[in-house]
Amino acid sequence: MNYIRDVDGGFSIIKDVKVSGAREGKFGVSIILCPNSTASGVFTTNKVVAAPVTYTKNVVKRGIVSAVVVNSGNANCFTGQKGIEDCEELVTLVSKDLKIPANEIAICSTGVIGREMPMDIISKVAYDSISRLGDNPENSLAAAKAIMTTDTFPKEEAVEVTLTTGETVRIAGITKGSGMIAPNMATMLSFIVTDAAISQKAIKNALRIAADLSFNMIVVDGDESTNDTCLMMANGASGVDVEKDGKIDSNFQDGLNHLCINLAKKMARDGEGASKFIEANVKGAESFDDAKLAAKAIVTSPLFKSAVFGGDPNWGRIVSAIGYSGCELNPDIVTIAIADDEDDVDLVRKGEILAFEDTPYLERAEKIMQSKNIKVNIDMFLGDGEATAWGCDLTYDYVKINAEYTT
Known part of the structure; x- marks a missing residue:
């Protein structure tokens, strides 16, 4: 897609946006200042919902967000009325300092569940973060770093999109997420800003499409968080409206999809403890929904994820996962292949097993499984449905990280 260009700089490419990040030990605070932006979001479907999710849903209902404050180190979840009061206290702090109406400030949290916010520390870090607000690439990177928990690297993306009209807009975003990652969002917080002009309804529709192709197609461990939030804000600084007759410019949607997919893949x-990256591509399914079921099942399967860690080309675990996924499947015609950046090999071709012991197919498969990037390619030969999901292997380190998470 030559109308989508990846660019460096994160949020710094968006006019009239300032961001910052600061940390003290495990506690961090990031601030995104985007005055008078139209906004919408998608949130966790977990029935246990963190206080900041409840708070921010009410803010977003108004349709205008001028700032977002995000803390790491504490999820502010299962904290009762005190959790809401802590949200209000932190929002009030930011509102007074930045002179922004409190009802235009969203708040998000990530970290340990079931512990009250250490407001003395969080407030101090918040003031520090406010003092660092800026519009340089370094500011964007600092914001991405401050929201990290068990993440091992900051995650930011930015794209420039040429619309079907020939006009250009920009989209940028940061995200965090490493564990408690499963379909229907993840332990993920994601914040996206565009300089395009777009209505709240259109943002909601565009973001849901993008999330279904990206954030809802990644799996680390199959657990769904209580704090998942993805907010998108449009400040209209470019002066370019991406809607016409109630429809979003298709190139803009493609650009948003591209940005979200890149963030999701990061x-x-x-993934916590991950040593290998898995991509599952399914085609030939009866429908898109069936393809999604199969692709997600592959990257979710603990047995297959363990096999990937061990370098074992156990394709039986792949076909088993597809079989219980709920999708339509005819084992007599399915093709199962694996690939890396150098080679690809069919293990099963239209129902015929190729990867027996002492065959070139199995030898090549064993070599592929040693790679850092592994693709599973499935063709069901049942229809036109296609989908891709992403995940990682299941390692000893994942167990260690989560066994010691609060201790």
């Missing part, structure tokens, strides 16, 4: 690569 989360999958950074």
Whole structure:
């Protein structure tokens, strides 16, 4: 897609946006200042919902967000009325200092569940973050770093999109997520800003499409968080409206999809303890929904993820996962292949097993499984449905990280 260009700089490419990030030990605070922006979001579907999710949903209902404050180190979840009061306290702090109406400030949190916010520390770091607000690439990177928990690297993306009209707009975003990652969002916080002009309804529709192709197609461990939030804000600084007759410019949607997919893949690569990246491509399914079921099942399967860690080309675990996924499947015609950046090999071709012991197919498969990037390619030969999911292997380190998470 030559109308989508990846660019450096994160949020710094968006006019009239300032961001910052600061940390003290495990506690961080990032601030995104985007005055008078139209906004919408998608949130966790977990029935246990963190206080900041409840708070921010009410803010977003108004349709205008001028700032977002995000803390790491504490999820502010299962904290009752005190959790809401802490949200209000932090929002009030930011509102007074930046002279922004409190009802235009969203708040998000990530970290340990079930512990009250250490407001003395968080407030101090918030003031520090406010003092660092700026519009340089370094500011964007600092914001991405401050929201990290078990992440091992910051995650930011930015694109420039040429619309079907020939006009140009920009989209930028940061995200965090490493564990508690599963379909229907992840332990992920994601913040996206565009300089395009777009209505709240259109943002909601565009973001849901993008999330279904990206954040809802990654799996690290199959657990769904209580704090998942993806917010998108449009400040209209470019003066370019991406809607016409109630429809979003198709190139803009493609650009947003591209940005979200890249952010999602970074989360999958950074799965807790991960040593290998998995991409599952399914085609020939009866429908898109069936293809999604199969692709997600492959990257979710603990047995297959363990096999990837061990370098074992156990394709039986792949076909088993597809079989219980709920999709339509005819084992007599399915093709199963694996690939890396150098080679690809069919293990099963239209129902015929090729990867027996002492065959070139199995030898090549064993070599592929040693790679850092592994693709599973499935063709069901049942229809036109296609989908891709991303994940990582399941390692000893994943167990260690989560066994010691609060201790």
